[in-house]
Amino acid sequence: MKPKLTLKQIARELDVSVSTVSKALRDSVEISEETRQKIKAFAKLYNYKPNNIALSLKNRKTKTIGLLLPEIVHDFFATIIAGIEEVANKRGYNVIICLSNNSFDREVMNMEMLASGSIDGFILSVAKETQQKEDYHHLEEVINQGMPVVLVDRVVDCITCDKVIIDDMEGARKAVQHLIDNGCRKIAAITTVDYVSVGKLRTQGYAKALKENNRTVDETLILKIEDIDNSEQQIVNFVRDHDMDGIFAVNEHFSTSAIKGINLKGLSVPGDVSVISFSDGELSKRFIPSLSTINQHGAEMGRKAADLLIDRLELPVDDEKYQTNVIGTSLIVRESSSIKSTAMF
Amino acid sequence: MKPKLTLKQIARELDVSVSTVSKALRDSVEISEETRQKIKAFAKLYNYKPNNIALSLKNRKTKTIGLLLPEIVHDFFATIIAGIEEVANKRGYNVIICLSNNSFDREVMNMEMLASGSIDGFILSVAKETQQKEDYHHLEEVINQGMPVVLVDRVVDCITCDKVIIDDMEGARKAVQHLIDNGCRKIAAITTVDYVSVGKLRTQGYAKALKENNRTVDETLILKIEDIDNSEQQIVNFVRDHDMDGIFAVNEHFSTSAIKGINLKGLSVPGDVSVISFSDGELSKRFIPSLSTINQHGAEMGRKAADLLIDRLELPVDDEKYQTNVIGTSLIVRESSSIKSTAMF
DNA sequence: TTGTACGCGTTATCAC
């Protein structure tokens, strides 16, 4: 076990000064060809690697991005991470991940921890509880400190910084329009409570599509879920108690619960009821029937967020203009919403 | 924008020396009550936080764990991360996550990067390509350097370090025994190529269960998948071309593809064919029919791995005894393998 | 061509 080589040790070993070693390794012309070769050979032989921490301290840059997410066992967030990691790695950055578990306190704690020098900038998606409390002082603090922040997906309007979002309203509209095009007449929405920003927007998109087609919005056909853990029974009951031929759900989980409810009711998908949802994860592809979805392009969101952040970190302080990047969604039609009208002919 | 307070600035501001400030903030008795209060008040007011990087350099400890995984868009790994993060956070550690994407080169690169001072220890699950090449010099190097490593799930026998695994063979045996108990007579296995350590072990467990019940192992009923991306068609064909009444799959994805194949064949699950698989993820719970599985307890594996690593980091170098922790699996019976014999009565 | 001195932010040690 060799405890890690430093410049000082190389210097001592080769009987030169530390700075000579440093310069030689960085190919400085100040150093004679001979000593340079000797030092480089030695360094290579013993596999010298400069200490990142020392470099961070010296350069006042950690080359590390802090990522703070509400959860991770969720294809969408996992995809975002993969996207961020891809770009970060390519551009020479590491990624520290922290999970808030949707808790406000943990979000604040983690931010403080990371903000104390561990990272150069933040990418974060705010916790549900934070959105509910509407308390964003920890974000403001970090930003005031001069640390760049990029908000992803679950953003906060009143915070001024770069953002990467998808057009939730438009995505939802598109989904519901698809159901309408397929001949659905009574379309239900299974969504989240309004304080979840993306949930609210998707509910609005649902209403928008109906209005654009001169349909009335029937509030009894909108189910707003508070807690995903106990959502299944609620959804099954909701489906059982209401008449509908189309369902728009804000995520895959709600969709599958809805399909379960429909089956229990003795109806079938897509024969009797068409279903479409947000979040194109593994579940959608594998489910039988496979689920039609609105793809959120998580990887692209992640890549964009990382690029935005690193640009701001590395590019000269060109301007204070903050970007809000809207990543497009795409409609993916699968079995759960195949066209009704074809059955009629 | 206030650019981050340091001891030096506080010292200058309050007209005392840096060391006085440092001591005061750490409640040293050497400092008079008066100055101590004054300094602490000032620090609090301007929200002073010691710089982590400087502390890391001084203490030669980063309080950070490096986590290197083959992939992340996968419930099992996501669960492991959640478990690690939980413990790390509780014990005051951060987690840097890197993804190898199952590539040997990226694994080596990432390890070198992190090993250069960024972290105190590693938790890793080796890439598929690495297992194929059987080249583990990067692991040995890091370990020789004196950095603790904990291998998780996809471990390497010939490397000496702490490990957290599940008893893949026993889990598989249990799964197949369950099918046998349910009255299955022709049980197929859908698994991975043998160089994937866990795949091989599960295949062995499958064979073991059959032998224990005096069944012969029919090699034609074993499908070994190389590449998961193109697995669906292979599996569907396999199911179509062979007669079977039970299927053991090494992961959820293979299971769902198998069920698709069975349906296409005009048969039903579990009526005609029972199905069980490894990995109790979201897919298993939501699928219709819900999938019977062998739960791998990813969160527990993560927690255990983190505890092992941090113990080794913090506890006195008690011994060089390395632990291999075996996390138990549990059989979760759901719809896809409900008992056949009941249907007979 | 090489070496010395300094600073990044912190703490421990020792002198005052």
Add this chain to the structure above:
DNA sequence: GTGATAACGCGTACAA
């Protein structure tokens, strides 16, 4: 009770 100094590992401006 307070402050100066050294050290963690590195890079660089400046001196030799």
